[in-house]
Amino acid sequence: MAARRILSLWFPRLAAERVQRLRRDVVPAPLVVVGDVGGAQVLTSVSAEAEAVGLREGQGLRDATAIYPNLLTAPADPLNEARFLAVMRRWAGRFSPWVAEEAPAGLMIDLSGTAHLFGGEGAVLAQVFQDCADMGLTVRAGIADTPGAAWGLARYAQARMAPPLASGRSGDAIDQEARATRSRAAKRRGWERGGSPPQPAAAKGAEGAVISPPGRAREALVDLPLAALRLEAEAVDRLMRLGLRRVGDIMVIPRAALARRFGMQTLRRLDQAMGLEPEPVSPARPPMHFAVRLTFPDPIGLRSDVEAGLDRLLAPLCAQLRAKGRGVRRLAVQAFRADGGVAMVEVGLARAADSPDRLRPLIHLKLEQIDAGFGIDCLRLEALATEAVTAQQHRGQIDATQSAMAGAASGAASGVGQGAGQGAAHALDDLIGRLGARLGHEAITRLHPADSHVPAKAAQVLMAAWSVAHDGPWPAAPGPRPLLLMRPEPVDVSGPMEGRSDPPPRFRWRRREYAVRMAVGPERLQPEWWLEDPDWRSGARDYWRIEAEDGERLWLFFGQGGAVNDGWYCEGVFS
Incomplete structure (x- = not known):
């Protein structure tokens, strides 16, 4: 059986280069992708041109524009970036059928048994870099026996330590005080002396390709920083405070002590990288296709x-x-x-x-x-x-009869019988579908009750094709409501009743004169204080049910119906 070989691809500038592909500028200019991190505008991705002028990922937008005033910016778009990564996953399927996404900008490919089809692992990497160069993408790659080792090599291989001296001693040791000895000692990197851990660096050409020989995952990982094990930032910080900065530093710690002091997740990540714990590459399931x-x-x-x-x-x-x-x-x-x-x-x-x-x-x-x-x-x-869709269980004759009788008994109160079967529901859906085929589904709407005592907000309009009918009786209103509601229309009240909240004996509305025969009210309604509604800025309204001498019944109120001054307005017509 062939040894397992994993290829990890990392696209450090995926978001910025996706925008550059859409722009297709003749001369690429410094471009950055800006996202909201903790309420601040931060650079989440920088192009190669932006990095060349001194910008880096995680930098504030104000600092970046101060360094380069003519900087091109684009807002972060996680949805389209994920879609672009899915496109890259389909492209990587040419090398192996087992390709998994490593959000937000990585791919994991299982090359076991497929690398020889392209002439070996080196030829695979050459093809990967050539394809990415043609697409205008920067890529870093690492090949190892495990996904954890390949992930670390792709992102942190350039941060590995310099080879130790032949004697195995460093000139910084406390017992090597001679100035000449210290001047010839191997220089240690800042993160090895206690500084911040190295961050993944952007790849430049084929320099970002690292291949670990089969069976030598330990040698490939020993000099990498702890972040190469995919540990949480908090766990890396705790380890570095104790002077543990390389993967090799925790390899020599007893397993029980490592798990007890730093958690099982640290031990688990180390085992996955070393191949002691299996970690499969789970490809994305193909979308269901019916044709x-x-x-x-x-x-x-x-x-x-x-x-x-x-x-x-x-x-x-x-x-x-x-x-x-x-x-x-x-x-x-x-x-x-x-x-x-x-x-x-x-x-x-x-x-x-x-x-x-x-x-x-x-x-x-x-x-x-x-x-x-x-x-x-x-x-x-x-x-x-x-x-x-879920299967519907068919009811027997006794259950169907009982439901029909119960629906007939409650039909007068609810308006809809509880015994309405699945066929009636399907008939309504089929009717909506046929009307939508003729008129468009956006034109077919239905009303749902809303949690508001304001008459105009007591119901919400929903598309019938994408909503479910209200189950149960319609909530009862605090008082009679008109059959037809409209936006408040001013009512002309002239004479001594003008400006008073008592119902007028006569008024004019829509070019008609009305004589009031009976008035019932008032019904005072208050707006929602937590919502801003221009029609309810005055506060309370006093509603009256007015019956004219000709038999027409109107719904009038006294207040501000979108105007500045108080007055009489008509908002509805009763049946």
Whole structure:
């Protein structure tokens, strides 16, 4: 069995170089990606040009602009950066089928048994660097027997210590006081003398490639800083305070003492890097894809032939969906014409479905948009968006009868019988789907109760295709509410009643004169003090139910209905 070999790729400037790829400047300028860290604007990624002028990752934006005033900046975009890393993962699939993402800017590739296909590990690295150079990306790479060792080599191999003297003694030892001896001693790096640990440095060309020979992971790790073990910053700081700065310093500590003083995670990371604890490379699962196609020996053009072809495709497509426990929410129908063109329509559903009987009527509504041209050679169905669906348990006759009786008894109070079966719910969803196919799903809305006593905010409008109907009776209002609500419209009250909060005997609204026969109120409503609403800046309103002599019933209030001064306004009409 071939020895396990792991390739770790690190893209230290992934975010900045992604932006540079989009800009495609002829002469690259210093560019940085700025993110919000602890409420401060910090450089999260810097380009090679920005690093050349003295900028670094983790630096404040104000300091960076002071160093280079003409600096180009771009906001951090974690979502698109993750998508770009996923694209790089698919590119790395050419070297091995086992590729895992190491967020935010790394890949882990299992090269076991595949490196010889490219001419060896050196040839693989050469191809990696060539491809990344063509894509305008900076990369560092490390190959070792374990993922932990490869990760550390890719990021910290340039921070390894200088080779020790032949005698194994350093000139800084306390018993070597001779000036000549100290002048010839090996110079130690700052982080070895007690300074800050080294940070991963950006790669430059092929210098960022390190290969550890098989079976020599210990030799590759012994001179690396502790951060190469993927330890938390707090754990690295505790170890460095005790003078433990290299991986080799903790290798000689007894395992029990190491776990007791620094935690099991430190011991676990060391074991993973040394290969004592297995650490698999788990590739990302491929996205679920549901599509079927049907090729015809001769082009077809009649609607009946297209419908017959779709009937043959719906059954296997729904079988694929049911096998994975999924239901389609958006379906694409593609018709490949004989002239090389492609006609496509999309069908949306209000609820995920895996039944041909629910998909077929919606597709037929869209068939008129498909231009057959000189004939259709191939039909293809693809589920663009799917959701998980759960199986519905069918009830027996006794349970169904009891539910129907209970729904009939409570139907008068709730307006919706509790015995409404799954078929009724599907019928409503199918109706929403058919209306959405004609009018657009954005045009089909439904009301949901909202937690507010303000009349205009008592209900919220939701898209029917992407929401669930309210389950249960509508919450009771504190008082009668009009059938039609509108924005407050001013009411003309002239005479001695102008400016008074008592209901006027006569008023004018919408160019009509009204004589009040009966007024019921007032009902005082207060706005939410924690919300800013321009229509409720005056505070409380006194609402009155007014019945005119001609029988029309209006909902009037006295207050500020979006105006500066108090006055009378009409906000609704009763049935």
